[in-house]
Amino acid sequence: MPDIIPLDCHYRGLRRFAAAYLVIEGDRAAFIDNNTTRAVPRLLDGLRAHDIAPTQVDYLVVTHVHLDHAGGTAALAEACPNATILAHPKAAPHLADPRRLVIGATAVYGEQAFAELYGRVDPVDEGRIRVVRDDESIDFAGREWRILHTRGHADHHFCLHDPDARAVFAGDALGLCYPDLQDHGTVALPSTSPTGFRPAEARASVDRILDLEPDAVFLGHYGALAAAALPEAARQLHGHLHFAEALALEAEASDLPDEALQRWVEPRLMDYVRGVFDGLGPLGRDPAAWELLSMDLELNAQGIAFAAKKARFKAGRATEP
Ligand SMILES: [Zn+2]
Numbered sequence: 001m002p003d004i005i006p007l008d009c010h011y012r013g014l015r016r017f018a019a020a021y022l023v024i025e026g027d028r029a030a031f032i033d034n035n036t037t038r039a040v041p042r043l044l045d046g047l048r049a050h051d052i053a054p055t056q057v058d059y060l061v062v063t064h065v066h067l068d069h070a071g072g073t074a075a076l077a078e079a080c081p082n083a084t085i086l087a088h089p090k091a092a093p094h095l096a097d098p099r100r101l102v103i104g105a106t107a108v109y110g111e112q113a114f115a116e117l118y119g120r121v122d123p124v125d126e127g128r129i130r131v132v133r134d135d136e137s138i139d140f141a142g143r144e145w146r147i148l149h150t151r152g153h154a155d156h157h158f159c160l161h162d163p164d165a166r167a168v169f170a171g172d173a174l175g176l177c178y179p180d181l182q183d184h185g186t187v188a189l190p191s192t193s194p195t196g197f198r199p200a201e202a203r204a205s206v207d208r209i210l211d212l213e214p215d216a217v218f219l220g221h222y223g224a225l226a227a228a229a230l231p232e233a234a235r236q237l238h239g240h241l242h243f244a245e246a247l248a249l250e251a252e253a254s255d256l257p258d259e260a261l262q263r264w265v266e267p268r269l270m271d272y273v274r275g276v277f278d279g280l281g282p283l284g285r286d287p288a289a290w291e292l293l294s295m296d297l298e299l300n301a302q303g304i305a306f307a308a309k310k311a312r313f314k315a316g317r318a319t320e321p
Pocket residue numbers: 064066069153154172191
């Protein structure tokens with residue numbers, strides 16, 4: 001069995017919010033996701049704590065190119081000179097040339113917050129990127145890893161399955177399950193952030209992960225979800241994704257102009273989540289819980305509104321998505 005070590009990336013200064021994983025097999029290591037350039041020193045500390053040299057890192061796995069998973073890839077690759085970067089075919093071009101990612105994220109967060117959150121996002125040397133196909137097998141120090149392309153959260157998303165370890169590294173495909181929200185049982189919310197949210201595909205990806213019958217699923221946000229919690233997490237995600245889909249359809253069909261959609265989606269999404277949280281006792285009224293979710297809910301509203309705009313564009317009802 002490999003050692004699987006969650007590394008807290010302290011993203012947004014929050015604990016147990018965004019994880020990268022260090023996987024160790026014998027004297028070889030791999031990182032699954034890397035958060036941001038700001039988190040890279042923490043990841044290298046994690047290596048040191050386990051007496052592994054950066055030259056012993058074989059892979060940097062990038063589940064998808066959202067910058068809270070992939071922003072540190074270039075910096076980590078520079079520190080780990082023997083590592084091959086595993087990337088989805090749609091992610092690889094953005095790693096090699098991150099300019100569009102930077103422009104997109106700057107538009108979402110604003111220039112100052114972008115600089116604070118991500119620091120520098122440099123291009124990754126193209127020669128070090130290995131594009132991974134759906135169902136492909138990867139050899140990691142004699143272990144077999146399998147690649148699962150999992151759309152829904154993003155078109156450039158894949159999960160990594162280690163069949164012998166009965167482990168899945170799910171990136172954001174199994175939603176957000178913050179440990180600080182799990183006091184009263186499993187609480188899972190999907191991440192429907194822009195610009196690739198596809199509700200039906202997101203539900204299919206949840207099912208695909210559960211069909212593997214893993215003992216544990218390792219989430220970007222945050223930590224391990226044990227087998228016993230998976231059916232309830234999947235049930236909640238299906239329900240929330242159906243709601244998000246209905247909201248996107250209603251927004252699309254409305255007479256509202258494109259630029260008003262997000263303002264329309266946001267309070268409806270908040271009312272829905274408030275309803276969900278009302279069932280959680282004191283946790284549902286805990287300001288810290290809402291602080292934890294504030295950015296996600298804003299991004300989720302943006303992603304739902306963007307999906308509505310995209311659908312209008314496809315139907316010829318908007319000039320740009
Ligand atoms: Zn993501």
